[in-house]
Amino acid sequence: MIIGTPTFQIRxxxxxxxxxxxxxxxxxxxxxxxxxxxxxxxxxxxxxxxEIERSPCAWVATVDTQVIGFSMIDLDTACLFAAFVLPEYEGLGIGTGLIKACESALFESHPVAWLETAKSSRAAQLYRHLGWGNETAVGEGDVRMEKHRE
Known part of the structure; x- marks a missing residue:
């Protein structure tokens, strides 16, 4: 259990x-x-x-030196394909920070980014909150979502 809000870094x-x-x-x-x-x-x-050596495609969130979350993109296809946070650090803004790092990199090269996630997941709720939309069903309860560069 985490008491208080830890200071985290994204790099x-x-x-x-x-x-x-x-x-x-x-x-x-x-x-x-x-x-x-x-x-x-x-x-x-x-x-x-x-992949990390090939291009800037992944970010980690850390508290002190411990990795507590990460995100990854495929810069070639404009896909955000991973954003995960340790369960004990959920709800503290870490996922949002990791997603924003991905968006920043994706929108440098692409006008539209996309991802796939379970339609009813907490992740989907977060993506919607962050402006991802244009949902299209892709099967097995998953949706494809897009976000446009501002």
Whole structure:
């Protein structure tokens, strides 16, 4: 349990953050995947490290030196595809900060960004609150959402 509001920082992810990013990803309450399931999808530490080295595509939120959340984009396709926060740090503005870091990078190169998420998830509620819309069903309870550069 977190008492008070911790001071967090958001910075570009480093390859040395990858293991902590996997710890965050496998600790979430929604969109739960194990490390094995991620690996089956081709999402390995080596793949993520290579993506971080290739382009500015990931950010981490930290309290002191602990990674407590992360976000990732595919700059080539204008997709925000990951935004996760450790459960004990939810509701403190960390997800919003990580999403805004993604939006800033995406809108430097693209007029429209997109993502897919579960329609009834808390994440979808946050994206809607942040101005993501134009929802289109993509199957299995998921929606595609878009946001336009201002």
């Amino acid at each position: 570009p992810a480093l390859t040395t953050d990858v293991n902590a990013m996997f710890d965050v990803r496998t600790s979430v309450r929604e969109n739960v995947l194990t490390a094995g399931e991620l690996f089956e999808l081709g999402i390995t530490p080596e793949f993520i490290a290579a």
